[in-house]
Amino acid sequence: MATSESPGLPKETLLRDLRADSDPVLITARVVAAERRDVTRRSDGGRRPVLSGLLSDGTATVRFTWWDPPAAGVERGSVLRAANVVVRDFRGRAEVSFTWKTRVEPASELELPSIAPESMPRRTVSEIAQGSEGFRLDARVVRVRPKVVSVGEERREIHEGILADGTASIAFTAWSDLGLAEGESVRLSGIYARTFRSRPQLILDQRTHVERIPGEGLPVFPADGLPPRTALGELEALGGSDWARVEGVVVDLRPPSGVVYRCPSCRRAVSQGLCRVHGAVEGVADLRARLVLDDGTGSVTVNADRAIAERLWGRTLPEALDALRERPDPERLTEELFTTVFGKRLRAVGRATVDSFGTTLYPDTLSELAPTPPDAASAQRRAP
Ligand SMILES: [Zn+2]
Structure with a gap:
């Protein structure tokens, strides 16, 4: 094994300690992502293979680029030892490349640095x-x-x-x-x-x-397995959540809601018989409801899928399609969905994201709550 004192030998280095322009280094790390492609050479137009991805040793993850890699045997999960890697700085982060000077060999799990x-x-x-x-x-x-x-x-x-x-x-x-x-x-x-x-x-x-660990100080979730309730204004300020519980009143229904048609290949919504990716397709009918909930502090669009929308509406997709065959007026049908859900008080639990369109929640579960008594409702509105 190389030691730092041996002159000319690459120095064993943790990924978090990599610096551009350092002396020759030796790293041992796992490939956590890898993608192989061919790059066209400017000189003669020939193709040169390159493997790039991410390496991790438990202290940091760095991008790597490997010119002329072996044809096989390096994939996600492989552990490698590489001596004489080239370290570059890219926007303040270290990156490594394996060139003709680099000696790369397979290593075992046990050779990865052990960090207490x-x-x-x-x-x-x-x-x-x-x-x-x-x-x-x-x-x-x-x-x-x-x-x-x-x-x-x-x-x-x-x-x-x-x-x-x-x-x-x-x-x-x-x-x-x-x-x-x-x-x-x-x-x-x-x-x-x-x-x-x-x-x-x-x-x-x-x-x-x-x-x-005993977990003192960590929150204990109630037996119903739900996260604590987050006010909608706070959810937006947090930038979303992987597991949020919100409660509010349905104040609007956003398009597209009701019966929608999806591409059979990619499930994207089909508009006028066209999928953005697959062109002209025979759309497959689906049901959805994009409900706007308001709790007095903010609002969220709850993106309810078919199962949840059917339960909330009390109409199944086949029933909705029957109604459309009888009277081909999709707007009237969506209006009926809106009338059914408007004013309902709902609790939604799921993943929430925030973007320029606002906060969207993808519910794992959606349940209907008893309507708020008038006193509590006005108290809620007065709350900041
Ligand atoms: Zn498609």
Whole structure:
């Protein structure tokens, strides 16, 4: 193994300590994302293969570019040791490239740097941002569910869920079964954050260290398994949430609502028989309701899918299509949906995002609440 004292030998370096223009370095890291493509050479128009992606060693994640990589054997999850990598600075972050001077060889899990969880700084959920790595987190497992996904040709079982502490909640994906159970408190290290649908998400994998902790000071969720209620004005100020509970009164229905038609290939809404991606298609009928809820502090568009919209409306999609065949007036039908939902007080739980159109919530569950008594309603309006 190289030591820092040996002159001319590359120095073993953690990814978080990489600096441009440093002496020759040696890194050991896992490939967490990789994409292969061909780049056209300017000199003779020939094609040159390049593999690029992300490397992680538990202390940081850096972009890598590998010119003329081996034809196979390097994929997501591979552990590599690379000596004499070229380190560059790109917008304040280190990046590495493997050139003809770089010696790359496969390495094992055990050769990855071992970093004691206690030596990692602690972060709260609200402090986690895109690219966060090399920290530990104390949180409660709010929800965890297995899901089967396709990775290349392989079918893999992953676990998805929500973690929360007193500051916020965050979605996670665990690429190996860490035995997480709903309700337990854990101290996690060897985790990192990536952006998914414009919100940070935690990735847990084989390197993640899980310690069960008593969890004093972590919020306990009620037995109904719901997050605490967030006022709509606050939800917008938070920039959304992975797991929010909101309550409000339906004040509007946004288009497209009611019977909509979707592309059979990509599920995008079809407009005048045309899919944006697939051109002329035979649209497949679907039902949806984009409900505007207001709670006196702000509003949210709740994007209800077919199952939820059917239950709320009391009409199924086939029934709605029958009504349309009898009287082909989609606007009248949407008006009927609006009349049914207008003024209802609803509780929605799900993922909320904020963009220039406002706050949108994609509900996992939607339930109807008893109407607010007039006194409480006016008190709510007076509240800031
Ligand atoms: Zn399409």
